[in-house]
Amino acid sequence: MTISEIAKLAGVSSAAVSRYFNNGYISEEKREAIRKVVEDTGYRPSLQAQTLRTKRTKMIGVIVPKIDSSSVGRVVAGITSVLEKNGYRLLLAVSEQNSQKELEYFTVFDDKQVDGVILLATVLSVALKKKIKQLSVPVVLTGQHLSGCNCVYHDDYHAVYDVTELVLSKGRRNICYIGVTNHDRAVGAERLRGFQDALAAAGMPVLEGSTETGGFTVASGYEKMKELYKKYPDVDAVICATDKIAVGAMQYLKQQGKKIGEDVLLTGQGDSVLAANVSPALTTIHYYYEESGRKSAQMILELIAKGTIAVREIKLGYELVDTYQ
Amino acid sequence: MTISEIAKLAGVSSAAVSRYFNNGYISEEKREAIRKVVEDTGYRPSLQAQTLRTKRTKMIGVIVPKIDSSSVGRVVAGITSVLEKNGYRLLLAVSEQNSQKELEYFTVFDDKQVDGVILLATVLSVALKKKIKQLSVPVVLTGQHLSGCNCVYHDDYHAVYDVTELVLSKGRRNICYIGVTNHDRAVGAERLRGFQDALAAAGMPVLEGSTETGGFTVASGYEKMKELYKKYPDVDAVICATDKIAVGAMQYLKQQGKKIGEDVLLTGQGDSVLAANVSPALTTIHYYYEESGRKSAQMILELIAKGTIAVREIKLGYELVDTYQ
């Protein structure tokens, strides 16, 4: 079924049918005739043809570092909920934390494949930043702050600052930290800085070699905890950059006979199902992942609708989930 | 940059340029001229126009019940890996376990939006089955068996049969079961049946009210365990349909002072990160989720390439992960 067949059946021109669908001028009489034919035939305009003509694909490209992650899942859920209400669809690309792939997907999306791109970023390489600036479709960055670029991110710094203060307030003094690469500004650099500044503000030195850097996995948490423990057997608290890392650390400490929550306080971040169900449950930080997804989606739709708007950088808050009360 | 501009620059017709890209007849001389111009301009054909003309979108629609799930994540990762190698992209739709939405997405995808659909199914309603049959693009069903329909699924029945035997072999006799709705054939009905048949084969009765049915969440596992415990305070093993459910059950049993792995054996399914990191680690079943994704993707690409082929129903195996040795 094409628009001209519908037009013929309704006794009007194809332009009239197009106007019928796009709120153009159309008399009540013809509107009714078209409505009837459309209803009878179940006709729906071809999206491909619309796209070719209007240059709008009604799709948003979403690039995620990995799919099997609770934080990513929550952000995507937020994005989906907004896009759906607005008749947009989500084209998913999984970069597998490979910056080369990330760039490739950007190129693919630039090719008028999508009307906008939401990037759940980890590492913002120079090449990536450059690409973002020169992309022909609007971009929203989620999870990282990049000044001059539309983004929605979390207050990682203050979150970790607060959780470190919390640990200090419980009298802990031998505090270690397990984080991730500084190339990841939000999860790596900012969280570490929050830890360091909170210690400094309390007049405590950051102990030599008391911070370790590893990957995003349980296994990495385990390994890094092992190394810390060699250097600091009297460690009484460990702040971790993610829940998974904290769970790995917990495994190692338990093996050493440490009682978590008593001998050693352990904190994660992300408020995942995992954090709530290890025992004892992890003290963790709840970030508003769904909200960041919703905000990102709203922002990209706004950018598409209004062309360029003033750059907005949205910082979301957090909640402390304290299980050691 | 359009194909005719390229043609003009290369001194050939637009048809020649099209043939250049699509392996049609073209002389060495012109091929070289076109190659040069294409290289200089960085021209890439418009996907929208190609789609309109060829009716091929180079996209596969993937419908998932939810995104924040480790099993779904793993299947999608498998799908992505195969699609990517073949120049296809993945259009993701999240049904949020809402069968109405599932149907809607099917309709949207049917509209020549995608070249094929992979459905990670939970409940196969009559309406859904009907829709699958009459869809104009090929469909592959993942995670559920539907005879006469291309599908990739797991041997849920024997997996649970085996794990139940394992529990029996450890001398347990008061065994309960927490599952999910029978409307989900694979996770609900088949797994329960495996449990029941294993008991029957061992000459044991399935105790009155010893099987509970709830949702897919930790909270549901907790609640259902509570109810079972009221009826069977001397329960010595609980088989659960998923890891999350098992973790919920574990929480309740621990609160009752039960030692997991001694007083009560507890088994989950899915071999998730969660299962490995609660303590004690859950005995669980590893299903080949990534493989099911890869197989599904291969199948859908084959269906697209060759038109209809003989229906294939692929059953994948499993591994027992026994932590109570």
Next chain:
DNA sequence: TTTGTTTGTGAAAATGATTTCATACAAAGA
């Protein structure tokens, strides 16, 4: 020499919509 096959070419049709344009009528305002 004729016939057939393979290779090569560009003009033009086709894909299915939106949008521009030219035109027309009626009502409102000056």
Next chain:
DNA sequence: TCTTTGTATGAAATCATTTTCACAAACAAA
């Protein structure tokens, strides 16, 4: 009365490609 404005219409152009078609040339087989 004359001009403006808003509503309404369909023919035709447009979007960027692939595909069909008609036609040639080259070469082999009959």
